[in-house]
Amino acid sequence: MEKQKIAMVLAVFMLLSIFLPITTAETDYTCFVYFTGVGCPHCAKVDPMALTGVEIEYDNIIAIEYEIYQQQENAPLLYSYDEKYGSGLGVPLAVFSGEISIAGDSPIQWGLRPAIQENRGNGCPLLDAITTFDELEFSTLPGSPKLWSDNRVLIRTSGGNVGDMLLRGLLSLDNITSALKSANYQKITPVPVALSGTQVVFENAVQLDGWVFQWNGEGVEGNETTGNQTGPVMGGDDINLTWAKIFSLAAVDAVNPCAIAVLSLMLIAIITYNPKDKRNILLAGAAFIASVYTLYLVYGLVIIRFFQVVQALTSVRLLLYQILGAAAVIMGVLNIRDFFSYKPGSIGTEMPLSMRPRVKKIINSVTSPRGAFLIGAFVTIFLLPCTIGPYIIAGGILSAIDLVATLPMLLVYNIIFVIPMIVITMVVYAGITGVENVSEWKDKNIRYMHLIAGIIIFLLGIAMLMGWV
Secondary structure, X not given: OHHHHHHHHHHHHHHHHHHHHHHHHHHOOEEEEEEEOOOOHHHHHHHHHHHHHHHHHOOOEEEEEEEOOOOHHHXXXXXXXXXXXXXXXXXXXXXXXXXXXXXXXXXXXXXXXHHHHHOOOOOEEOOOOEEOHHHOOHHHOOOOOEEEEOOEEEEEOXXXXXXXXXXXXXXXXXXXXXXXXXXXOEEOOOOOEEEOOEEEOOOEEEEOOOEEEEEOOOXXXXXXXXXXXXXXXXXXXXXXXXXXXXXXXXXHHHOOHHHHHHHHHHHHHHHHHOOOOHHHHHHHHHHHHHHHHHHHHHHHHHHHHHHHHHOOOHHHHHHHHHHHHHHHHHHHHHHHHHHHOOOOOOOOOOOOHHHHHHHHHHHOOOOOHHHHHHHHHHHHHHHXXXXXXXXXXXXXXXXXXXXXXXXXXXXXXXXXXXXXXXXXXXXXXXXXXXXXXXXXXXXXXXXXXXXXXXXXXXXXXXXHHHOOO
């Protein structure tokens, strides 16, 4: 009998030793905060691992992501975390505690997995304290976080009143249908979530009060997907807002008198050389415009890439948007100044007078469409001082986006930029007016052109500085 009791005790002890660690592992979540920036080349190397990789490789991982390049409300949190945890100001950055933070692509590639393994059960490092996942109050999370778990993501879209238990269950429970059983939600069309250099596609999505939850696997029944609901734009500013900025800056560049003056000079040279060949006017104008368009597209890609390289220094990136806003305000003031007190060759708004004789001499040598193309490529260098300002601001804004993804906006920007050139060429070719009349109209209205451009870019700069756009 005594032996049977001992055997029973040993059996119970063995069962407890087997199952208790498993039970603990299931309830102890390992949590870390991850800072990244869409468009950061270093982040592109580790975002997939940090936000989707380790969550699948290890059980019970929660990553709280703060994207700071396009979601500017998150940028100040990088400073706050550095003050709290001494984590530094570089991205990518993974914060576990005051003693453990990993910054940079190579350190995260080599160190994130060991940090997770050595710190199982690590609480969520918040700005007030380190809190276990079971005690996390989602409504108190600052900024616009995304919480990543195994094949699922929870994204804050606005202030809401969803219970912590529901949100916690969505990230942790195997049966998502049961987690949503008593919840007030609306099925929506899943939207890819942007990472730096890539995106994550999900099969299912629901809209909650102030949150969007997306996941892969079995969907939920009930509320049908709404036809016009496509979910929030993930990973940055609303795309329509970015387009509006680009349209505004392109419009400012398009009314720049420098480009109109150069085109007029070239058409005069063509007409003077062969006044009877109107087809030559059309071909020369088209060649000149094509050359300017192509070269400016290349300049735009170079500008964007330059800013992306600079953005490797996160502290510089956080100031970049404000610097560009201030530059837009200054440029707007200079253009408005030209309306009230116009002087040809004004610094920052027109081609310097010292360059004009040389440019005129070069343009006067144009006698054919081929020459117009070559001259167009050459004079873009002289046009830069009076046209590059809005383009630099546009490039700074687009630098937060992957380089390839900027191409549609760059193409549209430069189409808008050359529209006045196209109109002038067609008007002269059709005989509606002469080049001299175009040049006279430009000289007569140049102050108003500066005023329109100045108001547009000044208002855009103020909106950027105030954080309205």
